[in-house]
Amino acid sequence: MKKWFILVLALFMLTACNNNEEVNNENVTESASENTVGFEVLGDKIEKAADVPEKEEKQIIEAFNEYIAAFNEKDINRYTKTLSKNPQGFEYEEDIEAAKTAFNQYNIKRTPSDITIVKYSEEEAQVYANLDIKMTEIKTNTELTSSGRQVTVFVKEDGAWKVTSVYYIGNESNS
Numbered sequence: 001m002k003k004w005f006i007l008v009l010a011l012f013m014l015t016a017c018n019n020n021e022e023v024n025n026e027n028v029t030e031s032a033s034e035n036t037v038g039f040e041v042l043g044d045k046i047e048k049a050a051d052v053p054e055k056e057e058k059q060i061i062e063a064f065n066e067y068i069a070a071f072n073e074k075d076i077n078r079y080t081k082t083l084s085k086n087p088q089g090f091e092y093e094e095d096i097e098a099a100k101t102a103f104n105q106y107n108i109k110r111t112p113s114d115i116t117i118v119k120y121s122e123e124e125a126q127v128y129a130n131l132d133i134k135m136t137e138i139k140t141n142t143e144l145t146s147s148g149r150q151v152t153v154f155v156k157e158d159g160a161w162k163v164t165s166v167y168y169i170g171n172e173s174n175s
Contacts, residue, residue, distance in 0.1 A: 046114060046116045046118065046128055047116075047118065048116050048117060048118065049117050049118055049119050049120040049125075049126075051120070052117050052120045052125075056120070056125070057117060059160075059161055060117055060120075060125045060127060060154060060161050061115060061117070061127070063082065063154055063160070063161035063162070063163075064112075064115060064127045064129070064152060064154070065115075066078070066082055067079075067082040067152065067163055068110050068112055070082055071099070071108070071110060072108065072109050072110055074103040074108075076096070076099060076100055076103065079096075079099055080096055082162065082163055083095065083096075083162055083163050084155055084157055084162040084163060084164040085157065085162075086157075086164075087163070087164045087165060088153070088155075088164045088165050089153065089164060089165020089166060089167075090165065090166070104138075105137060105138060105139070106135045106136060106137055106138060107135070107136045107138060108133065108134070108135045108136075109133070109134045109135075110131050110132070110133050111131065111132045111133075111134075112129035112130065112131050112150075113129065113130045113131075113132070114128070114129060114130045115127060115128070115129045116128045116129070118151070122156070123155060123156050124153065124154065124155050124156075124164075125153075125154045125161065126151050126152070126153050126154075127151065127152045127153075127154065128149070128150070128151050129149075129150050129152070130147065130148075130149055130150075131147065131148055131149070131150050131168070132145070132146075132147045133145065133146040133147065133148075146170055146171075147170070147171045148168055148169050148170035148171050149168070149169050149171075150166060150167065150168045150169075151166070151167045152165075152166050152167075153165040153166070153167075
């Protein structure tokens with residue numbers, strides 16, 4: 001039981017989830033106050049957003065990969081550069097403090113797959129990914145694994161794509 005509590009607490013801190021989520025067992029749909037997170041999962045089919053300019057697609061995927069890599073490498077300076085200065089789904093300073101705490105207490109590796117831009121406009125992009133997460137508590141060497149689905153919402157700030165909110169839904173068969 002303690003293992004699950006630690007995992008849930010750590011995942012909550014690391015995904016900066018917005019409290020306005022709706023989860024449905026058959027489908028996965030989510031909404032955020034005024035904006036809608038644009039994905040629905042029926043089985044394993046994920047649909048790519050239409051009409052994403054090639055240059056923007058490359059920049060968005062690179063921003064997502066940098067967000068994951070900076071976190072995996074526990075590089076707080078790189079990680080903060082991936083975040084919006086005016087996020088919609090979390091408090092900037094609180095997220096940075098939570099990341100520092102997590103970096104000090106855990107070795108964490110997030111491995112994304114099926115990375116897909118599922119919603120796009122010139123000012124916002126939503127990136128879906130399946131995530132496998134392996135965490136090891138440094139103090140006890142306790143290893144925890146989790147997998148789930150995540151939508152990372154990016155906004156364009158000063159010409160670069162930055163994380164503004166993150167929505168994570170864990171799979172039921174985590175250990």
